[in-house]
Amino acid sequence: MVLKSLKYTLKTALTTTEVTRLYPEVMMELPANERGIHELDATTCIGCGSCARVCPNSCIELVPYRYGNPLKNRKMQFPQIDYGRCTFCGLCVDECPVSCLKMGKRTEIAGWDRKDIVYGPDRIAVKKFSDREVAELEAEAKRQAEEKKKAAAAAAKEKAAKAKGKENKAKAKPGEGGEA
Amino acid sequence: MSAIQSAFPGAVLESRVESDRRLWITVDPKRLVEITQFLRDKKDFDHYSGAAGIDRINENLFEVVEILTSHGAHQVVVLMKVKVPRDKPSVRSLTGLYWNANWYEREIWEMFGINFEGHPELYPLLLPDELVGYWPWRKDFKGYPDTTTGERAIEQVGPDGYTEFKIMPHPELIKAGVVPERPKYPTFREREEAEIKSDSEMIMHMGPQHAIVPGPFLLDLLIEGERVKKAFLDVGYIHKGIEKIMENRTYLQGIVYTDRMCYLASITNNEAYCGAVERLLGITPPERAQYIRVILAELSRIQSHLLGTGEFLTLLGAATYSPFQYMIIDREDIVYLMESITGARITHTFVRFGGVRNDLPDGFADKARPILKRMRERTEEYMDLLHSDPIYTRRMRGIGVLSPGDARRLGVSGPPLRASDTPYDMRREDPILVYPDLDFKVVTRKAGDAEARVEVRLEEILESIHIIEQCLDRIPDGPIQEKLPKKIKPEPGEAYYRVEDPRGEMGFYVVSDGSEKPYRVKVRGPVYAYMQALPPLLEGAYVADVVAIAGSMDACTSEVDR
Ligand code: SF4
Ligand code: SF4
Numbered sequence: 001m002v003l004k005s006l007k008y009t010l011k012t013a014l015t016t017t018e019v020t021r022l023y024p025e026v027m028m029e030l031p032a033n034e035r036g037i038h039e040l041d042a043t044t045c046i047g048c049g050s051c052a053r054v055c056p057n058s059c060i061e062l063v064p065y066r067y068g069n070p071l072k073n074r075k076m077q078f079p080q081i082d083y084g085r086c087t088f089c090g091l092c093v094d095e096c097p098v099s100c101l102k103m104g105k106r107t108e109i110a111g112w113d114r115k116d117i118v119y120g121p122d123r124i125a126v127k128k129f130s131d132r133e134v135a136e137l138e139a140e141a142k143r144q145a146e147e148k149k150k151a152a153a154a155a156a157k158e159k160a161a162k163a164k165g166k167e168n169k170a171k172a173k174p175g176e177g178g179e180a
Numbered sequence: 181m182s183a184i185q186s187a188f189p190g191a192v193l194e195s196r197v198e199s200d201r202r203l204w205i206t207v208d209p210k211r212l213v214e215i216t217q218f219l220r221d222k223k224d225f226d227h228y229s230g231a232a233g234i235d236r237i238n239e240n241l242f243e244v245v246e247i248l249t250s251h252g253a254h255q256v257v258v259l260m261k262v263k264v265p266r267d268k269p270s271v272r273s274l275t276g277l278y279w280n281a282n283w284y285e286r287e288i289w290e291m292f293g294i295n296f297e298g299h300p301e302l303y304p305l306l307l308p309d310e311l312v313g314y315w316p317w318r319k320d321f322k323g324y325p326d327t328t329t330g331e332r333a334i335e336q337v338g339p340d341g342y343t344e345f346k347i348m349p350h351p352e353l354i355k356a357g358v359v360p361e362r363p364k365y366p367t368f369r370e371r372e373e374a375e376i377k378s379d380s381e382m383i384m385h386m387g388p389q390h391a392i393v394p395g396p397f398l399l400d401l402l403i404e405g406e407r408v409k410k411a412f413l414d415v416g417y418i419h420k421g422i423e424k425i426m427e428n429r430t431y432l433q434g435i436v437y438t439d440r441m442c443y444l445a446s447i448t449n450n451e452a453y454c455g456a457v458e459r460l461l462g463i464t465p466p467e468r469a470q471y472i473r474v475i476l477a478e479l480s481r482i483q484s485h486l487l488g489t490g491e492f493l494t495l496l497g498a499a500t501y502s503p504f505q506y507m508i509i510d511r512e513d514i515v516y517l518m519e520s521i522t523g524a525r526i527t528h529t530f531v532r533f534g535g536v537r538n539d540l541p542d543g544f545a546d547k548a549r550p551i552l553k554r555m556r557e558r559t560e561e562y563m564d565l566l567h568s569d570p571i572y573t574r575r576m577r578g579i580g581v582l583s584p585g586d587a588r589r590l591g592v593s594g595p596p597l598r599a600s601d602t603p604y605d606m607r608r609e610d611p612i613l614v615y616p617d618l619d620f621k622v623v624t625r626k627a628g629d630a631e632a633r634v635e636v637r638l639e640e641i642l643e644s645i646h647i648i649e650q651c652l653d654r655i656p657d658g659p660i661q662e663k664l665p666k667k668i669k670p671e672p673g674e675a676y677y678r679v680e681d682p683r684g685e686m687g688f689y690v691v692s693d694g695s696e697k698p699y700r701v702k703v704r705g706p707v708y709a710y711m712q713a714l715p716p717l718l719e720g721a722y723v724a725d726v727v728a729i730a731g732s733m734d735a736c737t738s739e740v741d742r
Contacts, residue, residue, distance in 0.1 A: 031520035032541060056433035089436045089529040094537065103523065 051092035067128035078121035224253035228278035232702035280591030291317035306416035395737025460670035484682035535661030576631035580729030590713035594684025600628035606680035630732035
């Protein structure tokens with residue numbers, strides 16, 4: 001009867017189930033595939049915008065950011081996420097073609113203002129290049145661009161020459177496609 | 181099919197047999213009632229599952245689809261369609277045949293403006309009064325206030341100096357015919373006050389914020405002394421328009437919205453939606469994915485039943501031994517298990533078309549088995565505990581009895597229906613995924629009272645544990661995702677898919693027009709049916725028992741309002 005009910009109460013009270021955690025000192029242990037705040041690998045993101053397109057709440061916007069890879073991401077555009085709207089559905093993560101966007105175990109988001117919880121690439125990037133590496137990569141990108149220009153110019157010349165000689169134009173094409 | 185054709189020559193305009201469990205027919209609107217009566221009386225279609233409206237604006241037609249099924253006599257679902265012209269849409273009401281057609285038809289009326297001849301109370305159900313007459317689910321609805329003109333609110337300074345903002349259309353606009361005139365009907369308040377017959381009766385308001393269920397709805401009781409004479413329900417306080425939103429999202433993005441209809445059943449909602457789209461795409465998920473889906477669906481059932489029961493017990497004042505806290509502690513383990521698979525605690529967005537989002541984590545089975553074992557012991561304890569508590573039994577036994585006949589007539593499903601001695605479970609009736617291979621029993625009770633409903637839930641937890649354990653033993657290795665086309669663009673067509681939600685029969689009706697976005701999504705939720713059945717159930721009860729009766733239905737307003 002009532003005593004029996006109380007017996008259960010006592011039993012529960014005396015077992016060592018962890019009931020209350022001293023948050024925020026003690027965080028809950030989160031599983032490996034927790035869907036928390038995004039983690040961006042800026043070294044591999046190609047700035048394709050797939051993540052922005054698939055987001056049901058349009059919270060991703062591509063913004064310029066310095067520490068990425070200019071070889072792969074020509075315009076240096078990286079996702080910025082508005083956590084005021086994000087529902088942590090994970091569709092953006094699934095959609096990323098190079099798997100550079102992940103979701104991590106960080107879950108605490110707070111700010112005084114609405115714009116404080118819009119996290120730009122600098123706040124979600126977990127992997128990025130240093131200034132020096134970026135400079136090197138930029139130089140490399142420049143060199144490649146120039147090379148490509150040269151190649152294109154050469155190809156055009158060749159093409160023109162071939163056109164003159166009434167050659168088959170299709171042969172000029174492989175030169176154009178290199179270094180893309 | 182042939183039976184209908186021979187009984188009503190010329191009345192069936194089109195028909196399609198999708199499988200041995202789905203039959204699509206288009207019938208002559210004039211003979212709709214006759215055919216339905218024939219199906220109900222001669223062919224055992226005694227369960228009216230719902231209705232959906234579709235606006236075929238290109239063909240200048242409205243379609244109304246009536247979904248008829250049977251309580252266990254056979255497994256056929258008939259989707260019966262009538263087409264009516266767009267300029268004067270009117271369909272004969274089925275409320276004379278099925279009591280629970282009432283709300284479904286009211287909803288179609290307020291959303292599409294399709295009139296139902298012979299409907300007893302065509303009043304708005306979910307929409308606020310200002311929106312009625314705009315018919316927001318029609319395809320040519322521009323948004324309210326009209327987004328094309330950018331007109332928002334009308335500012336009016338009253339004689340007392342207060343400024344009021346009204347979002348009502350200008351009277352001039354109504355006169356000029358730009359804005360349709362609102363249909364005339366008595367308001368909710370007028371309707372309930374019209375029922376007060378003598379001085380000894382009064383109306384007691386419960387809600388919109390209240391303890392019976394989480395989520396706002398207004399329950400007004402007309403009481404005479406201690407007894408409820410009549411109950412009135414007003415829902416729609418948190419109408420979110422999810423069905424319309426999904427029409428404006430791609431198929432994939434739609435999954436996110438299904439989560440948010442009811443957070444306790446997000447996996448089963450995902451499942452129902454994805455299942456319907458899979459039918460449209462013509463794919464089946466690989467076996468491993470099916471097992472993962474079943475495991476998650478059952479875990480979700482356990483946590484939903486635990487929270488539902490626990491919360492309900494606090495309402496009853498079972499505070500001495502605080503079962504709510506125990507159940508929350510236990511639920512935490514289950515939620516943690518789910519989180520370790522999906523990465524989210526309640527809004528999972530996990531099921532995908534033709535598969536699931538990710539695989540089970542390593543060592544999941546080893547982690548799950550002890551938790552499930554403990555869960556089984558605990559549930560048995562609860563059953564014992566509740567059974568032996570005299571106060572609980574006095575408050576629950578024989579309260580809010582729903583006889584099997586009534587339960588079927590009122591259209592409820594899930595645990596309340598099974599507590600009324602009707603073994604009707606979608607996992608048996610309309611088996612999906614790997615359920616046919618699994619061994620489980622459909623829990624039923626004879627009594628049909630509030631106690632039986634809670635008992636059914638608790639025992640279902642045990643069944644779910646049994647199912648998960650079988651799945652863990654049998655789950656094969658293999659891929660978890662079927663190959664999908666790059667762009668999800670199903671062929672034009674329609675599909676209806678239903679699953680057993682923790683609360684009952686959850687169906688998704690998805691229409692595709694060949695584009696990237698669904699043309700129409702209709703949700704047939706179980707709680708909608710419970711809510712509709714609440715007023716007749718409360719009639720004649722004591723005021724003190726209202727909480728016990730309404731709470732034992734384990735409702736969730738968010739899904740009613742969608
Ligand atoms: S998790 Fe979902 S809501 Fe958040 S940014 Fe990604 S796609 Fe958008
Ligand atoms: S994060 Fe991925 S999907 Fe988004 S822009 Fe970068 S590469 Fe594209």
